[in-house]
Amino acid sequence: xxxxxxxxxxxxxxxxxxxxxxxxxxxxxxxxxxxxxxxxxxxxxxxxxxxxxxxxxxxxxxxxxxxxxxxxxxxxxxxxxxxxxxxxxxxxxxxxxxxxxxxxxxxxxxxxxxxxxxxxxxxxxxxxxxxxxxxxxxxxxxxxxxxxxxxxxxxxxxxxxxxxxxxxxxxxxxxxxxxxxxxxxxxxxxxxxxxxxxxxxxxxxxxxxxxxxxxxxxxxxxxxxxxxxxxxxxxxxxxxxxxxxxxxxxxxxxxxxxxxxxxxxxxxxxxxxxxxxxxxxxxxxxxxxxxxxxxxxxxxxxxxxxxxxxxxxxxxxxxxxxxxxxxxxxxxxxxxxxxxxxxxxxxxxxxxxxxxxxxxxxxxxxxxxxxxxxxxxxxxxxxxxxxxxxxxxxxxxxxxxxxxxxxxxxxxxxxxxxxxxxxxxxxxxxxxxxxxxxxxxxxxxxxxxxxxxxxxxxxxxxxxxxxxxxxxxxxxxxxxxxxxxxxxxxxxxxxxxxxxxxxxxxxxxxxxxxxxxxxxxxxxxxxxxxxxxxxxxxxxxxxxxxxxxxxxxxxxxxxxxxxxxxxxxxxxxxxxxxxxxxxxxxxxxxxxxxxxxxxxxxxxxxxxxxxxxxxxxxxxxxxxxxxxxxxxxxxxxxxxxxxxxxxxxxxxxxxxxxxxxxxxxxxxxxxxxxxxxxxxxxxxxxxxxxxxxxxxxxxxxxxxxxxxxxxxxxxxxxxxxxxxxxxxxxxxxxxxxxxxxxxxxxxxxxxxxxxxxxxxxxxxxxxxxxxxxxxxxxxxxxxxxxxxxxxxxxxxxxxxxxxxxxxxxxxxxxxxxxxxxxxxxxxxxxxxxxxxxxxxxxxxxxxxxxxxxxxxxxxxxxxxxxxxxxxxxxxxxxxxxxxxxxxxxxxxxxxxxxxxxxxxxxxxxxxxxxxxxxxxxxxxxxxxxxxxxxxxxxxxxxxxxxxxxxxxxxxxxxxxxxxxxxxxxxxxxxxxxxxxxxxxxxxxxxxxxxxxxx
Numbered sequence: 001x002x003x004x005x006x007x008x009x010x011x012x013x014x015x016x017x018x019x020x021x022x023x024x025x026x027x028x029x030x031x032x033x034x035x036x037x038x039x040x041x042x043x044x045x046x047x048x049x050x051x052x053x054x055x056x057x058x059x060x061x062x063x064x065x066x067x068x069x070x071x072x073x074x075x076x077x078x079x080x081x082x083x084x085x086x087x088x089x090x091x092x093x094x095x096x097x098x099x100x101x102x103x104x105x106x107x108x109x110x111x112x113x114x115x116x117x118x119x120x121x122x123x124x125x126x127x128x129x130x131x132x133x134x135x136x137x138x139x140x141x142x143x144x145x146x147x148x149x150x151x152x153x154x155x156x157x158x159x160x161x162x163x164x165x166x167x168x169x170x171x172x173x174x175x176x177x178x179x180x181x182x183x184x185x186x187x188x189x190x191x192x193x194x195x196x197x198x199x200x201x202x203x204x205x206x207x208x209x210x211x212x213x214x215x216x217x218x219x220x221x222x223x224x225x226x227x228x229x230x231x232x233x234x235x236x237x238x239x240x241x242x243x244x245x246x247x248x249x250x251x252x253x254x255x256x257x258x259x260x261x262x263x264x265x266x267x268x269x270x271x272x273x274x275x276x277x278x279x280x281x282x283x284x285x286x287x288x289x290x291x292x293x294x295x296x297x298x299x300x301x302x303x304x305x306x307x308x309x310x311x312x313x314x315x316x317x318x319x320x321x322x323x324x325x326x327x328x329x330x331x332x333x334x335x336x337x338x339x340x341x342x343x344x345x346x347x348x349x350x351x352x353x354x355x356x357x358x359x360x361x362x363x364x365x366x367x368x369x370x371x372x373x374x375x376x377x378x379x380x381x382x383x384x385x386x387x388x389x390x391x392x393x394x395x396x397x398x399x400x401x402x403x404x405x406x407x408x409x410x411x412x413x414x415x416x417x418x419x420x421x422x423x424x425x426x427x428x429x430x431x432x433x434x435x436x437x438x439x440x441x442x443x444x445x446x447x448x449x450x451x452x453x454x455x456x457x458x459x460x461x462x463x464x465x466x467x468x469x470x471x472x473x474x475x476x477x478x479x480x481x482x483x484x485x486x487x488x489x490x491x492x493x494x495x496x497x498x499x500x501x502x503x504x505x506x507x508x509x510x511x512x513x514x515x516x517x518x519x520x521x522x523x524x525x526x527x528x529x530x531x532x533x534x535x536x537x538x539x540x541x542x543x544x545x546x547x548x549x550x551x552x553x554x555x556x557x558x559x560x561x562x563x564x565x566x567x568x569x570x571x572x573x574x575x576x577x578x579x580x581x582x583x584x585x586x587x588x589x590x591x592x593x594x595x596x597x598x599x600x601x602x603x604x605x606x607x608x609x610x611x612x613x614x615x616x617x618x619x620x621x622x623x624x625x626x627x628x629x630x631x632x633x634x635x636x637x638x639x640x641x642x643x644x645x646x647x648x649x650x651x652x653x654x655x656x657x658x659x660x661x662x663x664x665x666x667x668x669x670x671x672x673x674x675x676x677x678x679x680x681x682x683x684x685x686x687x688x689x690x691x692x693x694x695x696x697x698x699x700x701x702x703x704x705x706x707x708x709x710x711x712x713x714x715x716x717x718x719x720x721x722x723x724x725x726x727x728x729x730x731x732x733x734x735x736x737x738x739x740x741x742x743x744x745x746x747x748x749x750x751x752x753x754x755x756x757x758x759x760x761x762x763x764x765x766x767x768x769x770x771x772x773x774x775x776x777x778x779x780x781x782x783x784x785x786x787x788x789x790x791x792x793x794x795x796x797x798x799x800x801x802x803x804x805x806x807x808x809x810x811x812x813x814x815x816x817x818x819x820x821x822x823x824x825x826x827x828x829x830x831x832x833x834x835x836x837x838x839x840x841x842x843x844x845x846x847x848x849x850x851x852x853x854x855x856x857x858x859x860x861x862x863x864x865x866x867x868x869x870x871x872x873x874x875x876x877x878x879x880x881x882x883x884x885x886x887x888x889x890x891x892x893x894x895x896x897x898x899x900x901x902x903x904x905x906x907x908x909x910x911x912x913x914x915x916x917x918x919x920x921x922x923x924x925x926x927x928x929x930x931x932x933x934x935x936x937x938x939x940x941x942x943x944x945x946x947x948x949x950x951x952x953x954x955x956x957x958x959x960x961x962x963x964x965x966x967x968x969x970x971x972x973x974x975x976x977x978x979x980x981x982x983x984x985x986x987x988x989x990x991x992x993x994x995x996x997x998x
Contacts, residue, residue: 047283049286049889051850052850055849056848061090061277062094063094064094066096066110066125067096068119070119079249080093080095085763087291088288089291089844089846090848091274096110098116108138110140112141112145129149134232135231144204152210154212154225154236155207159205160208160221166206167218168218169218171186174213176907177282177887177888178213181279182216183794185215185238187794188240188272188759190786192264196245206219216238233279247259247260247728248269261728262756263756266763267759268759285887288884290795290885294826294829294841295876295933297882298825298934300798301820302331302829303817305801309343310341314663319670325814325828330817332830333677341371343805345648346390346400346404346622348387348389348645349373349384349386349649350644351378351644352442353366353376354637354639363606372650373650375621376442378421378442380445380447382657384649387425399623403564404624406643407566408626409467412435413434414434420435421433422450422466422468424482424626425464428461429457438633452501460502462484464481465481465626466479466481471527476493478493481502481516482515486511486533488505488506489504489505490503510537512535515534521598522542523578524542526542531552532565532582536562538557539554539555540553542598557590559602560584560586560588561584564583564624565583566584570638583644587621590605591603605618610688612687619642623644627642654706675954677833680715682719693735697735714832715741715774715832716740732765760776760796761776762775776834777799778800781820799834822977825903829935836873839872844864859917859918860919885907886907930961931959931978934958946995955986961979961980962980964981964983966983
């Protein structure tokens, strides 16, 4: 605690006129949704500022996280892990076990974990905390401590249980020292109301203040408050601020019923905890030092544009985006997917899965081609086998509503000993794809529409759904084919080859398509007719010696959504009794096991070893799955062949069948030549296993190398926030173990796609207490002005997603991003440059030394904590900056800053720490200087100007405090909003500029 003899300045002030009434300590709170307190006069005492010591080690704030180690719980580690990666500089946290010998001497703050309230050592901890605060320390108390301490310690009269989410919240004037903490609380309360306000949150209690200063009031009761007790301070937190309803620690371990991770929840917890420490720092020294996630004291922002769809590769979207960024003084960044799809396309396609067993059917997902289908695509000629295509059929998450899809049947129709594919399609024709063998996938020729002896194409009204069987008993295979309105047509096989034109074979009373199957279903030796449909009906007409004369019998299908039932007869469980495999509208293959007497029971679906995008283990094939069974590779095992209506028709970019190889090579080359960053757009599927993620990452790295995309010292972005099946950390650790240094994107398990990400902050994911991959969520600041104001005011690092296919919207977003950067003093960089700047900021240590025994005069010296981290860069480390937030004790002083790059915004100083910097009292007018440099550089200041020699190329930018000019070639200039000049240059190699102040 810094409460020693060096107190030189005493600044007296009032924080607000706030007070309340009281009740007995330790009593249960009153119940109620609307609470009213009686606020009167209250204020914190005057701040006694401690002179900054000339010994930097004496100017560090030290915090103790108190926990009970005897209970064996690791829950306290969430709190400790947040404070172990502080947003505040000159701040250290240590975990202290109250079950052993311990002392709070030497600490400035304590953050007790909520579990100590029920500890066997609770009485001793309570006494130690009260004595600690009385002697000048400060404590951050969770809402659950309301009954643990006497009310006078908290500054409370009484408490009231909140029964409803607080509304009409008031924010009293609290003065500069508490204003940032209050602003963060206010922002978080408004954000959480957007995505969790109506949920089942632990609302906790509110305080009727006596001596405490409320930060937020609802119905006259304080949701959070600060009380002066003895010589120290007590912060009483709302149960919402921060709460424990989502993943709350840097290990992303899910505890209890917590959701998560939710970026705003975790970010708010860190911001509030650090803002209280900043309050203590301001009350101690008159200032607080915050990390800045960007070089030279300016926060940074970046784009991330995914190259994931064929339109981006074959069109000019990426080049247009880069040009748009250049127009607005920004830097583009890209990420590349391994599987490229065609946006909003659905195509009739055929995929296969090989059986892994000779008795009972068993399958594994094809990891290589598992983008939007569980299986391996059949190939016709030199491309995937497809039939009709529907280019504007909605996004993946939407059901198209189309009654379409490839409808295959495997049979050696031309008698050459190789299985062929007979496919139905939405065009009503019968398509024959002659088999060409199996070489890791089913190969066929390019296919042709079957025609009759008269040369006229065979077809049915509506869409076709064929099956092959000897229906008329002449020893020649025939085709039964379903059409519209429940009609089934027979195409008789001819002795000379081919098929006759169709004749109506059976007409079921259906409102939609008929999807027929032919075979002995009840074991009587006579073939039966099973009729599926697209209208929720599954029927069977049992055969007899007289033919199909009985009435259709309905078969119930349980646990299947949708109206599409495409049946196949097969012994699914090896009991020698016929079962039904039924393709569904969701793309699954449902299993109905037969009892041999015409009865069926649901047996789930065909399962795989990996989960699909729906979060289950069902084999999934687009929409409107149509299964059939055959040995397609000649190993004697029955394999699964499925037609469907597949979204996107996704191709791996390293597949020999990928149709856009040349275009992608040109695009990657252009991005590389321009000096822009390209990372990985990672997708291993939703709820994937670690093994699948490891496979996918290795495959993607190999694919990127094939195109000459730089690999190494790079990171990944998550496609649609897709994360693994285990703990929330799984996917990120898979990326880290596979060589990724960072990941841009966290998946939140909440409904709103924006508010839960606004307060997202970067952090290192921990495993076993060790830091691993650096994480940063994308930001929604362009979607909402209030969100932009919050993130910009707090200087959060910003990663923007660019949706390249939204051309008109992208123009507006880039323009809005330029306005945001100008309004809040941000520098645009590439994603690579942003993450290295963040890593340097996380690794920054600042020594603060006092230079004078009279007046305010300090020196800041930045350095790296270690040079052994994967993301360490010497040039970034020496280009770090700091935000010096002035408290009320210093806000009225005229200060001079001896820095190469700096700017002042009210009580906030943004300072580059490329060399030691002095801040001191001075009434002299500031000299012209650099206010922003976006990339690491060698800086030189001379009379009337400055020179900047950049260490990195790409988009290079410098801003000055006054109008300026340059004779250096290749630089453009424009006036800045603050009255200076912005110089910009685009070049893949580092540039330099000589600046003269006007």
